[in-house]
Amino acid sequence: MTLLYDRETCTGCMLCIKVCNFGAISKDGDKVAFDLDKCVLCGSCEEVCPVNAIEIERRTVDKEKIAEYRDVWVYCETTDGRLRNVALELVTKGRELADKLGEHLVALLIGYQVEHLAEHLVHHGADKVVVIDEEVFKDYTTDAYTIAVTSLIAPRKPAVVLFGATNNGRDLAPRVAARLGLGLTADCTGLDIDDERQLVQTRPAFGGNIMAEILCPYTRPQMATVRPNVFKPSEPDPTRTGEVERVNININPVQVRTRVLEKVREITEGMRSVEEADIVVSSGRGIKDPSNLALPKELADLLGAAVGGSRPIVDLGWLPPTQQVGQSGRTICPRLYIALGISGAIQHLAGMSSSDIIVAINKDPEAPIFEVADFGIVGDLFEVVPALIEEIKKLQATR
Amino acid sequence: MKQVPEVAEVKINPETGTLIRDGVPSILNPFDEIAVEAAIQLKEQHGGEVIVITMGPPQAKDALYKALAMGADSAVHLTDPRFAGADTWATARTLAKQIGKMKPFDLVICGKQAIDGDTAQVGPEIAEFLGIPQICYVRHIELEDGKHVKVHRETDEGYEVVRARLPVLLTATKGLNEPRLPNIMGIMKAKKKPLEVVDADTLGLPEDEIGLKGSPTTVRKVFPPEKRKGGMKIEAEDPREAARKLVEFLAKKGVI
Ligand SMILES: Cc1cc2nc3c(=O)[nH]c(=O)nc-3n(C[C@H](O)[C@H](O)[C@H](O)COP(=O)(O)OP(=O)(O)OC[C@H]3O[C@@H](n4cnc5c(N)ncnc54)[C@H](O)[C@@H]3O)c2cc1C
Ligand SMILES: Nc1ncnc2c1ncn2[C@@H]1O[C@H](COP(=O)(O)O)[C@@H](O)[C@H]1O
Numbered sequence: 001m002t003l004l005y006d007r008e009t010c011t012g013c014m015l016c017i018k019v020c021n022f023g024a025i026s027k028d029g030d031k032v033a034f035d036l037d038k039c040v041l042c043g044s045c046e047e048v049c050p051v052n053a054i055e056i057e058r059r060t061v062d063k064e065k066i067a068e069y070r071d072v073w074v075y076c077e078t079t080d081g082r083l084r085n086v087a088l089e090l091v092t093k094g095r096e097l098a099d100k101l102g103e104h105l106v107a108l109l110i111g112y113q114v115e116h117l118a119e120h121l122v123h124h125g126a127d128k129v130v131v132i133d134e135e136v137f138k139d140y141t142t143d144a145y146t147i148a149v150t151s152l153i154a155p156r157k158p159a160v161v162l163f164g165a166t167n168n169g170r171d172l173a174p175r176v177a178a179r180l181g182l183g184l185t186a187d188c189t190g191l192d193i194d195d196e197r198q199l200v201q202t203r204p205a206f207g208g209n210i211m212a213e214i215l216c217p218y219t220r221p222q223m224a225t226v227r228p229n230v231f232k233p234s235e236p237d238p239t240r241t242g243e244v245e246r247v248n249i250n251i252n253p254v255q256v257r258t259r260v261l262e263k264v265r266e267i268t269e270g271m272r273s274v275e276e277a278d279i280v281v282s283s284g285r286g287i288k289d290p291s292n293l294a295l296p297k298e299l300a301d302l303l304g305a306a307v308g309g310s311r312p313i314v315d316l317g318w319l320p321p322t323q324q325v326g327q328s329g330r331t332i333c334p335r336l337y338i339a340l341g342i343s344g345a346i347q348h349l350a351g352m353s354s355s356d357i358i359v360a361i362n363k364d365p366e367a368p369i370f371e372v373a374d375f376g377i378v379g380d381l382f383e384v385v386p387a388l389i390e391e392i393k394k395l396q397a398t399r
Numbered sequence: 400m401k402q403v404p405e406v407a408e409v410k411i412n413p414e415t416g417t418l419i420r421d422g423v424p425s426i427l428n429p430f431d432e433i434a435v436e437a438a439i440q441l442k443e444q445h446g447g448e449v450i451v452i453t454m455g456p457p458q459a460k461d462a463l464y465k466a467l468a469m470g471a472d473s474a475v476h477l478t479d480p481r482f483a484g485a486d487t488w489a490t491a492r493t494l495a496k497q498i499g500k501m502k503p504f505d506l507v508i509c510g511k512q513a514i515d516g517d518t519a520q521v522g523p524e525i526a527e528f529l530g531i532p533q534i535c536y537v538r539h540i541e542l543e544d545g546k547h548v549k550v551h552r553e554t555d556e557g558y559e560v561v562r563a564r565l566p567v568l569l570t571a572t573k574g575l576n577e578p579r580l581p582n583i584m585g586i587m588k589a590k591k592k593p594l595e596v597v598d599a600d601t602l603g604l605p606e607d608e609i610g611l612k613g614s615p616t617t618v619r620k621v622f623p624p625e626k627r628k629g630g631m632k633i634e635a636e637d638p639r640e641a642a643r644k645l646v647e648f649l650a651k652k653g654v655i
Contacts (some may be wrong), residue, residue, distance in 0.1 A: 045532055052530075060554065079555070079556070087515055095445050098454040123412070138535070139559075142523070142532065142533055142534075142535075146527075166555050167554050168555075169537070170519050170520070170535070171523060171536075174487065174491075174519075174522075174523035174524045174527075174528070175523045175524070177488065177520070177524065178488065178491060178523070178524040178527035178528055181615070182488075182615060183614070183615030183616035184487065184616070185616060186518035186519060187517065187518070187546060199618070201627075204517075204624060205515065205516055205517060205621075206406050207406035207407070207409070207517070208624060209409050209410075209411060209623075209624075210411060210622070210623060210624065211618050211621065211622050211623070212621045213618070213619040213621070213622075214616050214617070214618055215616070215617050215619050216615055216616050219615040244466040257532035257565070257651075258534060258561050258562070258563040260559050260561055261549070261559075261562055262559065262560040263557070263558075263560075264551075264557045264558050264560070265556050265557045266557030266559060267517075267556050270429075273555055275555065278462050279654070279655075287555075288499070302653060303453055304507065320557065321538070321553065321574055322553070322554075322555065322557060327406070328429065328430075335654050336654040340495060345407075346406070347407060353627055356654070357649075357652055359645065359649070365632075365634075370629050370632055371498050371627075372627040372629060373630060373632070374629075374630035374631070375631050375632075375634075375645055375648050375649075376629065376631065376632035376633070377633055377641045377645060378632065378634045378635060379635025379638060383638040383655035384635050384642055386638075387638040387639045387641070387643075388645060388646065390642070391642045392646055392655065393563065395646055395650060395655070
C-alpha cells in the first residue's frame, strides 16, 4: 500500500492535518507534506479531502510479509453498557484459534464507559484488552468506529480480526475491509486454522442450501464476521489475568458524518432478542389472531425464552421486525427452537435449521417443518401449548 | 441491484455436492426491489433521476428491464467475462468505479443483502470506495431540505433515527416499502429507455482489481450442509399426554 498525494490538486485547506490521528501530516508552505514513517494508511485524510488529492493505493500484501501479521483480535461489541453475548462467544472461539497458532488473543473494546467490562473479556480468555473509551463512541457510528478499528489494526498487524455478525458488526467490518483492502467473509458459522496457518472460514450460502469454505490467501489481517449464538461462550475463570491497554483516539467531529438522533427500542420490556436467547418460541400463521400471542408469550416467559415469529406474523405487524426468523429476518441457532403453527417454508428454515433442538407443533402432519424437527407433535397448538405450560410448571415445581 | 437465483428453488446435487442451478428462475434480488422502489418514490416526491446499475452476466439485463419497467429512468450494465468471480471487495470496487463517474449524485441505494450470497457487504464497501457515509438497514427515508436525509435504521433492538448530509449510501431492508409490480405501460416503455453496457476496458480498472483476480477471498470448497433428519413425531390425540412426552424429551436433553 502506498499513499499518493497530488500536490497540484491540493487546495491547502489543511483538513487532513486536523483529522490525522498519527501526526503524519504537516504544513508545507501552502500545501501539506506526509511523514510516511508515521502514517499507518488508515485513510482518514483520503476520506476528508474535499478535492481527492490524496489517494491510498491498496495492493495485496505479498506472501513474505504475511508472517509479520500475528495474533488473533476480536472486536467486542457493547450495547447499553454491557457486552453483547457474541463478544464472549468470539473471545472463546478466538482463544481456541490463538492457541492453535501459538499466538495471543487481543480483545478490542470500544465504547463509552465500558472500560470496566475489560475484565470479563480476560476471564473468558483474552490475553490483552485494548480499550477505547470516549464519548464519541457512545452511539455506534460507522465513521468513528471505522477510524478506531483501522487505526489500531493497520499498525499493529494482527493475523485475524473477528467481528460479531450483528447489525453493527456487519456495518463496520466491510467498511474496515474496504478501507484496508482486505478480504472479508460474512456471517461465518465455522472457523479453523489449517496446516498453512490460514484461517478457514465456513459459511452458509444460498439460503443455507450450501456451505462454503473461504480463505484469504493474500491479505492480512484475515477478517470475518461470525454469526451470533453458533459458538458457546466458555465459563469465566476469575483467576485469569491479562493486560488492559487504554488507547486514546482524537476524533474530529467533521469525521463523523452521521448523527444518531434517537434510539427506539422495539424489543419491549421482557422481550428478548431472538439472536441472543438460548430458547426461542416462534409462532406462525397458525396462531390466527394477535391476541393469541399471549399463549407463546406465557410459554416463553416460563422458559426464559425469546418470542419470535415467521414472516407473515411480522408483516401483519403482530411482532416487530427484530423478531422475524428466516431468510429476510434473523438467522438464529438457539439451543431450543419451538415452532408453533409454522409450516416450515424454505425461507423460514434458512433462519433456524441450525438450532440445536427443534420442536414443532402443527396440525398438518405433512408440514415440512416436521422434516427438520427433533420432536414433532401433530396437533392443535391451542390444545397442546396450554398442556405444555402445565407440564413445564409441574416439572419446575419439583426442582 | 443484482439478479439472483430464486434460492427456494435451488437444489443440491447429492453426488457432487454442488448447486443445481439449471432451470432455477432468476429474479431481481428482493431487497434490491425495495431499493429500486424507494428510489422511484423519492423521485416521485422530490424530482430527480433514477439510474439503476448492475454488474453481472448478459442475462442480468432482465433485472435491469424490470427496474426500468417499475419506473427507473436509465440503466447501466457492467458486463464482461473479466468481472466474473468477483467477491464482495472486487464487486464493490467495480460498482464504485462506475458510480464515481456518474457524479454528482445524492443517494446510492443498495439492498440490505443479496439472497444468494447473503453477505450484506457490497453496500458498505461501495460507500467506502466512494468516500461517502453509509446508513445500513434502512426502514424509512425522509429527505429534509434537499441537503440531508433522515432515516430509520434497524438495530438489533429496534431502530434508530439517523441523520446525514447528502450524498449518502443507504441499504434498504424489509419494511421500507412494498415494491410495485410493473404494469403493461411500464414494461413497454422500459425497452425504449437508455441502457448503457460497460465492459472492463471502458470502466478502466486494472485487471488485478476486478473479477476473480481482484478478489482477496477465495472459495476453497463447497459442500452440502449436514442434512437434518426429522426425529420423533407423535400424534396429539391426548394433548396432555403429548405435552408430557415432550417435556420428558426436553428434560432428558437438558434444555429445560
Ligand atoms: C424472498 C422471500 C423471503 C422470505 N423470508 C422469510 C423469512 O425470513 N421468514 C419466514 O418465516 N418466511 C419468509 N418468507 C415466507 C415463506 O415463504 C412462508 O410464506 C412463511 O414462512 C410461511 O409462514 P407460516 O409458516 O407462519 O405460515 P403458513 O405457511 O401459512 O403455515 C401456517 C401453519 O400453521 C399450521 N396451523 C394452523 N392452525 C394451527 C393450529 N391451531 N395448531 C397447530 N398448527 C396450526 C398449519 O398447518 C400451517 O402449517 C419469505 C418468502 C420470500 C419469497
Ligand atoms: N453484482 C452486483 N451488481 C449490482 N449491485 C450489487 C451486486 N452485488 C451486490 N450488489 C448490491 O449490494 C447489496 C448487498 O449485496 P451482498 O453484499 O452480495 O449481500 C445488494 O442488495 C445489491 O444492492
